[in-house]
Amino acid sequence: MPPKNLLGFGKMSDQKNNPAKQALPQNAISPRRAEDFPEWFQQVIKAADMAENSEVRGCMVIKPWGYGVWEQIQSQMDKLFKKTGHKNAYFPLLIPVSYMEREASHVDGFATECAVVTHHRLEAVKQPDGSVKMKPAGELAEPYIIRPTSETIIGAAFARWVSSYRDLPLLINQWCNVMRWEMRPRLFLRTAEFLWQEGHTAHETSDEAVKETLLMLDVYESFMRDQLALPVIKGEKTESERFPGALSTYCVETMVQDRKAIQAGTSHFLGQNFAKACGIQFQGRSGSQEHAWTTSWGVSTRMIGTMIMTHADDDGMIMPPRIAPTHVVIVPITPKEDTRDAVLAMAQDFAKRLGERSFAGRQIEVEVDARDKNGGEKSWEWIKKGVPVRIEIGPRDMQEGKVALARRDRAHKQKDFLLVEEALEKLPSILQEIQDSLLARAREHQNAHMKKIDSLEEFKKFFTPTNEDKPEIHGGFALCHWAGSKDDEAKIKADLKVTIRCVPFADSFKESGTCFVSGKPSKQRVIFAKSY
């Protein structure tokens, strides 16, 4: 290779020829959504500094900006759970293997993804090369599994706590981590260990338990819609997609930007299956021994992945204001030494006053980014993180008593110059506007890609990409009449990777027609889609 200098390529021209640098003005995330959606998703998480893969297979490190979102979800949802009469408790991480055996379909459902604890200590073993290896020792009489879900161990506790109909209903929630040994992990969407809440309730009657199941589904729906700006669709799962051990499984499904479906939350009516398996019995009003009717319901860190896939764009994350860990970031512009202190003081003062105001029941969270970094670099960082509002305060603004305000749901260069008082006054409503615009945008996308389909031919066409090797974004929600069998469902899944996401509740899906596979009469349309 000839020396670079002879060709006139100094370091400077190297910099200019760097494709990464040249790409900068266009957009922050590479590849773009349209080019490679899964890779884009990974890159957004990285650019937004929300999480990273850890050295433990399938387990992620959730970084402060990502965990901050989880903290918001937790604290806000927890209030909703309390409001509906639930109390928090905590149960063991480890579950005796025998507990899992108590409910037949439950074991089947989870057996293949259990982490098993078999020993309770380590012994140092000297290796021939002088190093020391720790070997498991002290084998347990009965192995434990790390909870993949807690129906059985909470059921065992319920069995102790319930003896009379007067002890019911029992309304418990647990915030915790669970582990499911997934073969193919994906940050936030499917990790081997994930954070969630699991509600477990026991009731005197079937009716009451079903009501509880649907009530919590409603809580999920409104929370996701109002706080996460996710337009979810409520419905019931078909038998093949049902939770192992449940009589019926309800869900909230949403469509993300590559038009695939994500189940964002579930609520199960467990009938008396787990009550019988765990011995949750009580003496009823008439004096007879009866089994309780139980429910369970949960949402996880997957919701964060769903939000990213729904709201983020080619410049990174866009946080819905109601869930954003920080609502507003202030970037002081300090070009000159002699005005620096005054600008910083104004920024701090503005932040303090803004922080005294509230938005959607929270104090407005403001951060002043006074780091000694280039202003443009800082702005881009916050764009990628998706903070809803960026405010710049520089010497010029200071003189005019104004601030420059930019919204993450608009073009980056679009800035409104507002008087300080005006900005303080308007910010809560601006945040709500952003919240509304995100939901509206997501809704529009979802509606645009829902299609009534009545023939198998059209169905296949809808779910087949033009380019088989590198499938482009295609498909969506196919709304179809369905009266087919379990086998028909399995065949569609095998052929096209498409499944029934849910049988929706909404009236708009209820109309009579003919099943596009079996030709049998059907009373309503269901949603078919590819899913995560």
Added chain:
RNA sequence: CGGCGCGUGGCGCAGCCUGGUAGCGCACUUGCUUGGGGUGCAAGGGGUCGUGGGUUCAAAUCCCGCCGCGCCGACCA
């Protein structure tokens, strides 16, 4: 568990074919410069080349074993 690919400073990679004691970009540190949109310049710091063995005067490079990871399938919230 099957198919493919990859392990070289924190990250992304080149070097390997044809052996000769390690290089690039980003990030980091320091100084100057710049600052209303990813500033520029200069000087620095940092590497058991996944691991064990073999061949050789000499191994990141060649040979054999092992380990780990990623992607694609089956499974799944």
